[in-house]
Each structure stands twice: as C-alpha cells, then as structure tokens.
Amino acid sequence: MATRALSQAARAVTSRGGASRGFSVLTATEEFPGGLGTPSSSLKKGSVSSVTTLPSGLTVVTENASLTSTVALTYPNAGSSAETPAEGGAALANRYLSFKSGSDLSSALIVRSLEDVGATPFSSAGRRGATVGFTAARENAAFVAPLLVTECSFEKWDVKEAQDLAGIEAAEATSNAQVALTDQIYAAAFGSQSIMGRSYYTSGASRSAITSFRARAYTLNGAVLAATGVADHEAFVRMVEEEFPVLAPGAEEPVVESSEYMGGEARLSAPSTGYAHVALAFEGPTSAPVMNVLKHSLGLSGASAFAAPGIMGVYGGSAPGDALATIDALSKAVGAAPSADVVAQAKAAAKADALAALDGGSKSLADAMTGSILDSCGFSATKLAESYDAISADDVNKAYTAMLKSKLSLAAVGDISDVPYQATIAARFG
DSSP: OHHHHHHHHHHHHHHTTOSOOOOOOOOOOOSSOOOOOOOOOOOOTTOOEEEEEOTTSOEEEEESOOSEEEEEEEETTOSGGGOOGGGTTHHHHHHTTTTOSBTTBOHHHHHHHHHTTTOEEEEEEOSSOEEEEEEEEHHHHHHHGGGGGOOBOOOHHHHHHHHHHHHHHHHHHTTOHHHHHHHHHHHHHHOTTSTTTSOSOOOOOOHHHHHHHHHHHSOSTTOEEEESSOSOHHHHHHHHHHHSOOOOTTOOOOOOOOOOOOOOEEEEEOGGGOOEEEEEEEEOOSOHHHHHHHHHHHHHTTSEEEEETTEEEEEEEEOGGGHHHHHHHHHHHHHSOOOHHHHHHHHHHHHHHHHHHHTSOHHHHHHHHHHHHHHHSOOOHHHHHHHHHTOOHHHHHHHHHHHHHSOOEEEEEESOTTSOOHHHHHGGGO
C-alpha cells in the first residue's frame, strides 16, 4: 500500500507540473558541510515543538512556526562507524543512492517530483550517521515526504554511478588537509583499525557490501524524522504511519559495535606540502552543552578548538620550522584551567551558538532538532537554553580536569619532521 501511495504521490506531482523539463543533478553535503542555501526561516516566538515515537522505532519531531519546511530523515547507524570490515566505503557510496530508483519509481521521477513542488533535496553522511531530506514550501512538505523512504532497487547504473562518485569524493578528500587531519585525530584517539578510527572517505565498496549495509543500517528503528514548519503534528504523524514502511516482523535495531577512546598518535608525512598541521585531543565530556562550553573555553585561551562526541581538543598549523612553537602554544592553551570569567564568556558564546542554530534557517533548525533528539530524546528551545544556564564554573572545571586525565592524542599531517612525538608532549600534562 505504501509503495502504491508513493507512486501515486510522485505521479500526481509530475502531472501537475505541466510540460516536461530537465532536472538538476542532486548534490550532497560533505562530512565538513558548508551549509546548503535555504530560504530564511526563523524560529518565531510561540513556536511549538512536538515529539512522537512510533512503534516502528522512528521518532518524529516537528515545530510549527518556520516559514518553510525542511524534512530530514536521519539514520544514526548509517555512518562509516557501522560498517563491517568487509563493507569499507559502503556508507559513502550509499549517500549517493539517495533519491535513486526504488519503490517502482525511477530516479528521474523521484527528483522531478521534488523539483516540481520547489523542493531542494540534500543528503549527507559521515562517521556517525546519514541524513536524507529536502526543503520546500510548508504546504508541500507532507505530500512529498514519503519519497524519503523509497526502497532502493539498486539498479546497476545507479550503483555504478554511486561507486564512481564515492571514488571521486574519496580521491578529492586525500588532498584536503582538514579531512586528513580529522582522520588522523580519530585514528590517534580511537585506534586506526577501530570503527571510529577508520576513515569515512573510503572507496571501492562492492555491490554486495553496499546492499548489505543499506539493508542493515537504513531502517526506521532508531531513526529521527525532523520536520520544520508543520502546522499539525498529529496529521503529519498519521501521514508517516500510513506512508512510511514499518520493520518486518522480528527485525531488530542494528547492533553497532562500540569504540572506546584510547589516546595515541597518528602521523601522515607529506613533506611536499610545505606546512605542518597538528592537533592535540583528549576524551571529551558526555554532556553536549558542557562539551560546547568547554570547547569555547579552550578557544578563549587562544587556540582553535574542536569538539565532537567523545573527543575534543585544539589544532593549529605553521611553517615546518615553527611546528614546535605551534605545539607550545596549543599546550599552553590546553594547560590553562578556565577561570570563572572565561567560563562565563564561554557559556554565553556556547548558548548563543546553540540558539542561533534554531534561527539559522529551516535546515539548520531541523539539524538542531535532530541533534537534540539523539542527545537527550527531546527537543525544546526553552530547555535547550536552560541546559546552558544550569552549567556552573565547577561543572566546567570538573570536565576540564577529567579531560586532562585522559591520554593525549596527537595528530600531525604535512611536513612534520619537527613535530615532537606524543610521549614528549604528553609529559607536559603530567
């Protein structure tokens, strides 16, 4: 029934589109997204958010005030960290199977159906999950939302194209210093052969690896569907219940292997670059608000800071001969316990960033809603603000102390002959 409804919806949209026209190539965000252009859409005062978890395991979160609608379906177990050793590159390749043939619909019909209602499709993936979605006018969002869950038919030309595009992206990533440094950070922190330490940018996934990974990882159990600009949450949920597939009897949520923070060293020598990129990382706090405040505290100490679930630190770059001075500066920034004034500034900055995401456009709001659901199983702008207000200087200092007690991770990329080894730097932190 869902497949028939999908076909009817797609063809209905196409039929009202008039004369035939071409369709644009689907683009997808990178692991380091620069952000897709979307119409301005603020979270207005009086905005109401609602959350429902369906028997399928899918969590639906909506808000009702955005001027446009972004509908984003996130599969938290569809990142490269969920790949088995035989599935390397499957997460990247599957990103390029978004909006491809399936459920008796062709790729052209799916994309054309979205375009004919003015929808802008997007997809993204990384180590920790994958997202597929679109931004459209409010009145059209629920009508084309079922297209997000077309059951991929793995047509040979679609799979071949996905493999080729994944290969191109992986090749381009090898020349990107930011990607290379990030990969080395994860390899140092979690182990190069661990599920988190392996690179997302891996090519060469076979057809069988791509299909087995998608069958296991792209399931609604544990997924999050975030939709902005939805006036009637209950009606939207009813649509999802009727049009989205449910798990087959006996199907279970994917079992994802855990990866513990270890600490260590990863170096990628490329002398021809004429530059040295380095990062010092530690195990981070489990609370996202505390992690963000601590990241801003490190940034206020004079370093470029980064943070992701389970890991945080500082990074910098310099001419090869100045690498030691860069390490000294980064070590100084990390080694300085944040004062009460620094924590106060960091709290204000972190809270402002979190709330700005709610007012940064329809897609930014959908991303924030999804992140909140995955982090705390709920979403509320008021509670989000309160989560930052509740953080004390003592909370931050405890998190800072715990961070420094973890084993240092050192990542270095480029002309790194003058970069000290991890054991030498770790001695600075006791």
